[in-house]
Amino acid sequence: MPSSTGKRFKPTKYIPVSTAAALLVGSTTLFFVFTCPWLTKAISPAIPVYNGLVFLFVLANFSMATFMDPGVFPRADEDEDKDDDFRAPLYKNVEIKGIQVRMKWCATCHFYRPPRCSHCSVCDNCVEDFDHHCPWVNNCIGRRNYRYFFLFLLSLSTHMVGVFTFGLIFVLNHMEKLGAAHTTITMAVMCVAGLFFIPVIGLTGFHIVLVARGRTTNEQVTGKFRGGVNPFTRGCCGNVEHVLCSPLAPRYIVEPKKKQAVSVKPPFLRPDLSERQITVKISDNGIQANLNRSKSKISLEGLEDKSMDVQPPLPPKGDPSKYSELKGQLGTSEEGGLSPKLISPPTPAMYKYRPAFSNNPKVHYHATADQITMQEGHTQGALIEEDGRSLDYQSEPSLDIPSYRKSSLHKTYQSSPLQIDSFAINSRSLSLKSAGRRGTDKVPLHPMKSEGAASTPYKSIFSPNSLSNRNGSLSYDSLLNPMSPSGRKCIAHSAVSSVGYHSPYLSAKMCHLRGSELQRQPPQSFSPVLGGPAPHQRDPSPVRYDNLSKTIMASIQERKEMEEREKLLHSHPDSVFADSGVYDTPSSYSLQQVSTLSEDPRSMAMRYGSRDNLMAATSFSTRNPILQSSVSSLSSAMTRAPRTSTTSLQADLANNNVQSHQALQGRVSNGSYKSPGHQVPSSPTGMPRSPSYGGPKAVSFVNTVEITEVQSVGAQRDDMQLKTPHSKINGQPKGISRLGSTSSSQGTPVSPARHSSVKKVSGVGGTTYEISV
């Protein structure tokens, strides 16, 4: 047979199925022709009817098992795997009914195989609920056709027993005519049946046990649940019911139907964030460390009532007259002929440059607070969410922020470093720029200002928010004094802008420098912000961020420039975060890890078998160009990714022992932003133990680091030791203890394609990582 483009026609793979079909049909036909007539006459006509039905059942199930799609997954779109391919680890853990299950990355299909899914090398497809590939039906047995295969086995066993029995009866009744054709043929049929009796009955019994236990052949053979708990079992009856009675699953490989195209045309609606702003800001009072987004969301909702409580006391503490004054000033300032950029609500930072406001620090404060609330939905949304999370500077929100607020953050980012530096003169130009940009997004202040009571929480929130926010340049002194212009505008502005790129950096620093202080602050910290006497709650910060800002600013600026460059080069760096946003990992440890990692210079060779390694092993040449091309995008992603990486690494660490954890810390620290003066205390205590989907983030970091080494990414950050990861990976001390890894049994042993030999490391819960050493 000629082999054409595409799949080669391999006749050999059809031999077993042809043989099986031939034997089945042939033997049964002979039985019906030669044996049944006598049986019908001698015993009962029900015999051929019975045998006929059984044979029909056998044939039907055989056909279904052979021709039915077992549940093949279509290949993942390019968009889906864009961020996974190069930086993702080989395995991703997911928790199913309390049990950690590993999902392996399929290099062929470009997704993480869902639980119980496996890739069939014969069919070259990932199959859902993969049982095995059966050569006798020349098909994979998976979710959709397992029932038919099982019924085929059952019915075939029944049929064989029936044929053998009736043949025996025939032969026993024709012992004297053994040489006759009928008898001979019947004996031949009996021999065939007897020959295949043992294997078929054996296989049937095996599958009966599997069905009762709720396992697949694949799981049984690979010993996945040996000595462990099977999370997929529903109990014996439930399992049987599931196999036999569950609805027929749909095909995934479908021809694209022509459906009505939904047109997406701008202008687009934006969510109304005014209410959310209030809610969010109140709950994010800068004191409570919401460890993750979902938590903060919950706390947001839960704290709505709190906001009500908080609001009344605030105005008395503040100066009502001041507020009205501010509002008036704001109004005038707005209407006044300020620079064009400033007319439409500029960034909070801009207010400090307004001549009208320069004399009145209060104006600055409130203006900025109001300003922030006034911002356009999306920026506000990001801001709000960021504020919610910024309190927890260890959280991953900053991971998300850059992904979807890149441009705005980027712009604000420009000014923020300068803002950090004592908010004063040198930041003027940049803040003006950012103000201009942000100003266009702003909604008029007036509507908000009219909500007197509502605005107070904003202000109060903003102050502590920005405090806890990564505005490193803020000093507690300025914050304690609500009238301090620098404090206010910086707070607001930083709250607005610091969510961006420097946040991971600063937040880590913040964590280090002010973690205790911030956490000490009780929830009712609104008072200090509003100028109340609450300053007693906070001690003046021993560290003046102004002093540290220069180096920070430098690195931030560097980073920003890099990101800008990268952004220009690539169109979809955000896809990097498509997955990271989706895969939620507890955020508490992410930033912590960033800080902790910076300490330990030891690099971790913990590659977690990143997929590109694996793929390099298999197809080095093909992957490389892709890798190379995506390196720059990844490097930009990398700038955003430290958190993701640390998060994911953290997730992976959770599965490893402490040693490896520490080693990882060191490694990640090398890859992450390391500002010169940035020393953060290690606080790995927040490490979660069982992250659900920790993969992509860690992977993203791991891979970015790797890739940066491959192509010395333009990220020429002095403080970023990008080059080190690889070398350090290689020199990774065996901090990671391994116990025999079971992953090796799974797939191709990852050969040291690009980097070095890959070690398979198994961690807690049977998870296995492949580490390049």
Next chain:
Amino acid sequence: MATEVHSLQELRRSASLATKVFVQRDYSDGTTCQFQTKFPPELESRIERQLFEETVKTLNGFYAEAEKIGGSSYLEGCLACATAYFIFLCMETHYEKVLKKISKYIQEQNEKIYAPRGLLLTDPLERGMRVIEISIYEDRCSSGSSSSGSSSSSSGGGGGGAGGR
């Protein structure tokens, strides 16, 4: 869906695909088909959290109904056995019926809720029921908003469509 009309003269608004968000499966309850209701951060500024969660919860409900082992699935199985599975040629299965419902629901959600916000849901069936793909479109004004320069076109940056520039 992305209509890209480049007109330098007029202020023509076109939408272009900016990025995609993938809502992954929630495997916490085994292999039953459920999607995570966690709100992706990329959608933070594009759609209300509640709407999104409602959509995902409804979809989860549909899938649970499709996979439910109950009276109809028993009947279907018996009938199929009795007819040597020829019944599958004539009649569509329970799951397929629910899938049709889901498809209609997604279509309706897209038309009513997501498309006006510059988003588009993709039926998970097309992705093997592994993810819900949400495409985020950006408003690319030819007037060159401040965010238009960002090639990455994060949703936040390009969202100048709603606000007047």
